[in-house]
Amino acid sequence: xxxxxxxxxxxxxxxxxxxxxxxxxxxxxxxxxxxxxxxxxxxxxxxxxxxxxxxxxxxxxxxxxxxxxxxxxxxxxxxxxxxxxxxxxxxxxxxxxxxxxxxxxxxxxxx
Amino acid sequence: xxxxxxxxxxxxxxxxxxxxxxxxxxxxxxxxxxxxxxxxxxxxxxxxxxxxxxxxxxxxxxxxxxxxxxxxxxxxxxxxxxxxxxxxxxxxxxxxxxxxxxxxxxxxxxx
Numbered sequence: 001x002x003x004x005x006x007x008x009x010x011x012x013x014x015x016x017x018x019x020x021x022x023x024x025x026x027x028x029x030x031x032x033x034x035x036x037x038x039x040x041x042x043x044x045x046x047x048x049x050x051x052x053x054x055x056x057x058x059x060x061x062x063x064x065x066x067x068x069x070x071x072x073x074x075x076x077x078x079x080x081x082x083x084x085x086x087x088x089x090x091x092x093x094x095x096x097x098x099x100x101x102x103x104x105x106x107x108x109x110x111x
Numbered sequence: 112x113x114x115x116x117x118x119x120x121x122x123x124x125x126x127x128x129x130x131x132x133x134x135x136x137x138x139x140x141x142x143x144x145x146x147x148x149x150x151x152x153x154x155x156x157x158x159x160x161x162x163x164x165x166x167x168x169x170x171x172x173x174x175x176x177x178x179x180x181x182x183x184x185x186x187x188x189x190x191x192x193x194x195x196x197x198x199x200x201x202x203x204x205x206x207x208x209x210x211x212x213x214x215x216x217x218x219x220x221x222x
Binding site for chain 2: 004008031033041044091092096097099100102103104
């Protein structure tokens with residue numbers, strides 16, 4: 001089966017750096033995704049990691065360690081608009097390109 | 112382009128009623144899916160389709176039915192609504208690189 005764990009809530013200060021962790025268990029691995037979801041809106045794609053290491057995309061970076069079943073999303077220079085839920089997801093084995101999601105981490109950015 | 116559209120945006124049903132949630136895409140992608148999102152549980156896959164005429168069950172298919180007669184449309188039917196089906200429903204389209212584009216969601220309440 002597949003299992004994804006991430007913290008429920010985090011709080012950080014505007015301008016700071018925050019790291020959101022995700023651990024996963026899966027019998028096969030085909031990449032890890034991060035999505036952002038603002039309250040009342042649909043999730044939007046942030047990143048996709050399939051190889052170990054850090055992928056940087058502007059203020060957001062995502063890291064993957066396949067041997068440890070671990071990923072993190074790093075948000076730099078936090079802005080108020082970064083207040084949202086961040087969802088970690090992996091493909092469901094045998095279900096095409098469909099995803100199984102963690103419960104999401106709700107990030108609150110304070111002034 | 113509208114991307115992924117869903118109707119209705121809000122719906123209230125009584126226990127035992129049936130209804131169809133509509134999903135349409137103008138992105139010409141083969142893979143489409145339905146997820147439900149409940150507080151603290153992330154998104155869970157209900158049904159998915161890898162092309163017209165082909166559908167399959169996801170993680171939580173009971174109580175739901177789907178069909179895929181065209182590439183553009185992927186309706187989700189609730190056969191006999193139950194309070195446990197109160198949720199936010201998202202339709203998604205998968206691009207070739209696994210990235211999923213979500214519709215705006217349908218907020219369903221079953222009383």
